[in-house]
C-alpha cells in the first residue's frame with residue numbers, strides 16, 4: 001500500500017480501491033491531533049462519495065460528548081454512530097471506516113484497533129468490500145497517517 005499526496009488530497013492505493021482523503025476530512029484529522037501529553041484520543045467515522053473503485057473521503061465526523069475518551073483509548077458511542085451513518089447515506093455518502101488519534105509520530109494500530117474494525121466488518125451490512133482503519137499520528141501527512149483496508 002502506498003500513501004502519497006496529490007493536489008491537496010492524501011491518496012492511498014489498495015488492491016481493490018483507491019482512497020482519496022479530501023481536504024475537508026484531512027482538516028478534521030489535523031484539528032484533533034494529539035499534540036499535548038494530556039490531550040486525549042479522539043475519533044469518529046469516515047464517509048465517502050464512491051465513484052467506481054475510487055473512494056473520495058469527503059467527510060470525517062469528530063468526537064462526540066457521549067464518547068468515552070482516554071489518552072490511549074477511544075470508545076465510540078455506537079448508537080449515535082448509526083445515526084450519523086443514516087444521515088450521510090441520505091446525502092449520498094457511504095460509511096467507509098473509522099479514524100482515531102494516537103500520541104505517536106508515525107502511528108501503528110494496536111491489536112485492539114485491528115480487532116475492533118474487523119468486528120465492525122463482520123457484524124455490519126456493508127455496501128463496500130471492506131472498511132478503512134485510520135490512525136492519525138503527530139507527523140505531517142502522509143507519514144503521520146496510518147491507512148489500512150479490512151475486507
Ligand SMILES: [Zn+2]
Pocket residue numbers: 100101102109110113135
Ligand atoms: Zn488506537
